[in-house]
Amino acid sequence: MTAASGTGATELFGKVALLGVGLIGSSLALACRRHGLAGRLAGYARSAESREVIERLRLTDSVHAEPAEAVADADLVVLCVPVGANAAVAEAMLPGLKPGAIVTDVGSVKQAVIRDVGPLLPEGVHFVPGHPIAGTEHSGPAAGFADLFEERYCVLTPPPGADEAAVGRVAELWRRCGSRVETMEPAHHDKVLAMTSHLPHLISYTIVGTAYDLAESERGEVIKFAAGGFRDFTRIAGSDPVMWRDIFLNNREAVLEILQRFGEDLSRLQRAIRWGEAEVLEDRFRRTREIRRGVIQLGQAGTFDAREPHKDDEAG
Ligand SMILES: NC(=O)C1=CN([C@@H]2O[C@H](COP(=O)(O)OP(=O)(O)OC[C@H]3O[C@@H](n4cnc5c(N)ncnc54)[C@H](O)[C@@H]3O)[C@@H](O)[C@H]2O)C=CC1
Numbered sequence: 388m389t390a391a392s393g394t395g396a397t398e399l400f401g402k403v404a405l406l407g408v409g410l411i412g413s414s415l416a417l418a419c420r421r422h423g424l425a426g427r428l429a430g431y432a433r434s435a436e437s438r439e440v441i442e443r444l445r446l447t448d449s450v451h452a453e454p455a456e457a458v459a460d461a462d463l464v465v466l467c468v469p470v471g472a473n474a475a476v477a478e479a480m481l482p483g484l485k486p487g488a489i490v491t492d493v494g495s496v497k498q499a500v501i502r503d504v505g506p507l508l509p510e511g512v513h514f515v516p517g518h519p520i521a522g523t524e525h526s527g528p529a530a531g532f533a534d535l536f537e538e539r540y541c542v543l544t545p546p547p548g549a550d551e552a553a554v555g556r557v558a559e560l561w562r563r564c565g566s567r568v569e570t571m572e573p574a575h576h577d578k579v580l581a582m583t584s585h586l587p588h589l590i591s592y593t594i595v596g597t598a599y600d601l602a603e604s605e606r607g608e609v610i611k612f613a614a615g616g617f618r619d620f621t622r623i624a625g626s627d628p629v630m631w632r633d634i635f636l637n638n639r640e641a642v643l644e645i646l647q648r649f650g651e652d653l654s655r656l657q658r659a660i661r662w663g664e665a666e667v668l669e670d671r672f673r674r675t676r677e678i679r680r681g682v683i684q685l686g687q688a689g690t691f692d693a694r695e696p697h698k699d700d701e702a703g
């Protein structure tokens with residue numbers, strides 16, 4: 388057993404309730420168990436099928452079909468459902484919520500959860516929105532693993548006036564799961580993630596769709612000769628449709644803004660190809676290679692994604 392924070396494996400919360408036990412909820416359950424962070428874990432899952440998997444894998448100590456039952460007596464409640472489901476699930480938990488409880492979430496968009504869930508919570512309940520920047524293209528309760536959050540960032544976006552002790556306890560939870568915790572303004576978070584996560588997913592969904600829509604003979608060749616880049620796109624394009632539908636619908640403005648910029652940059656390259664502007668193309672590709680090399684230095688300094696090996700980046 389490792390205690391990532393070096394503070395020992397002392398329990399942080401008496402009872403933790405996970406509302407939604409998919410990839411992130413199940414990974415958090417496993418990380419809480421591994422690091423001894425919760426006295427008791429309760430899970431809420433909407434479908435009988437998920438509840439059966441959660442029980443079989445013993446992800447939580449109790450499994451519930453109603454959010455209000457799962458949160459009864461919980462010190463920490465973590466919303467782990469798609470962003471668009473947060474309000475309904477939060478509303479359904481209210482009758483069971485303990486006064487003084489901390490409510491957090493793991494959603495990929497932060498302004499929306501503050502808008503949708505914040506106003507529902509009673510006085511005395513502490514709300515600390517969060518986002519572990521860690522995941523995979525897989526989903527569901529069987530997809531989780533305990534070290535998903537190791538050496539990943541977790542961004543907290545506490546609203547103004549948030550209870551500092553509550554923010555500190557949520558930060559400590561993520562630190563003990565192995566994450567590096569930062570706090571950010573919610574609007575800033577949503578802009579940054581629109582660029583670094585949401586746009587790449589949109590491009591992946593588009594490119595794989597375009598490839599599939601090619602004439603059948605060409606489509607076969609696309610699969611046969613799929614090079615690394617296209618394979619990477621198909622991995623990302625395999626991500627959960629409901630989760631990503633909700634991300635785009637709830638981060639509309641930031642995504643549209645970045646998409647506008649991206650479209651202009653793409654058009655510029657399109658024009659360079661059409662008119663044989665070799666210098667424009669080469670300059671752009673040189674610049675991005677330098678950016679990539681800069682990113683690697685950041686990674687080595689521990690500020691980017693320190694887990695990813697970057698074998699392809701020797702100089703020259
Ligand atoms: N998948 C990823 O890589 C990451 C996801 N997130 C965020 O974490 C949250 C959960 O995502 P995952 O665990 O990946 O998804 P998931 O699909 O694996 O799990 C979501 C769970 O919520 C349940 N659910 C869906 N709609 C519901 C509704 N209306 N009412 C009640 N339950 C409902 C599903 O049945 C499922 O068990 C999302 O908000 C997502 O934006 C954050 C970081 C990474």
Ligand SMILES: O=C(O)C(=O)Cc1ccc(O)cc1
Nearest residue numbers: 495519520521522523524584
């Ligand atoms: O699988 C990948 O490449 C991801 O990008 C995972 C991911 C998806 C959504 C998030 O909000 C954070 C991380």
